Amino acid sequence: MTKTSNGSRRAGPGDPPRASADDVALERALEGLFRLGANRRFDARQSAAVGAVVTRAGYAVLRSLADHEHLSLRQAADICAMDAATASRQLVPLVDQGLVQRQTSGDDARSIELRLTTRGREVYDRIVDYRLAHLTSTLRDWPDADRRHLSDLVVRLVTDLTNEPLPR
Secondary structure, eight states, X not given: OEEOTTSXXXXXXXXXXXXXXXXXXXXXXXXXXXXXXXXXXXXXXXXXXXXXXXXXXXXXXXXXXXXXXXXXXXXXXXXXXXXXXXXHHXXXXXXXXXXXXXXXXXXXXXXXXXXXXXXXXXXXXXXXXXXXHHHHHHTTTSOHHHHHHHHHHHHHHHHHHHHXXXXX
């Protein structure tokens, strides 16, 4: 920020762009959406419906394993945008519940290979069904074009947020 002659501030070269009122409203709306994602009532209902306790981060691990036959701990962490220590902590309850199998890789005894178990695949599928039922019910009155547009915008936002360096 640079100071003008009347004492006000304005963005200078290299300064981040100033947030508009629309940006502030969007940030608040997204914060509300993220808070819904961390709703304990939803988590408890989902756990009861699917027969397993799976956190949001645990779900990300299950999804990454469902999308791949097997992954190393490092690969799963990278796909889930977690550090290896966090991914390892998320695995403990998944392994304890029999959802994920951990084994040493045949090539390197230090490398851990992860796979969904049969039960893990069943629980993952039930979670997807549960979440899709909730989303479908919520959006049932939305026109198809609005649903597609929302999906496109969310994908674009995630991509852009992932690629934009975090402010210092």
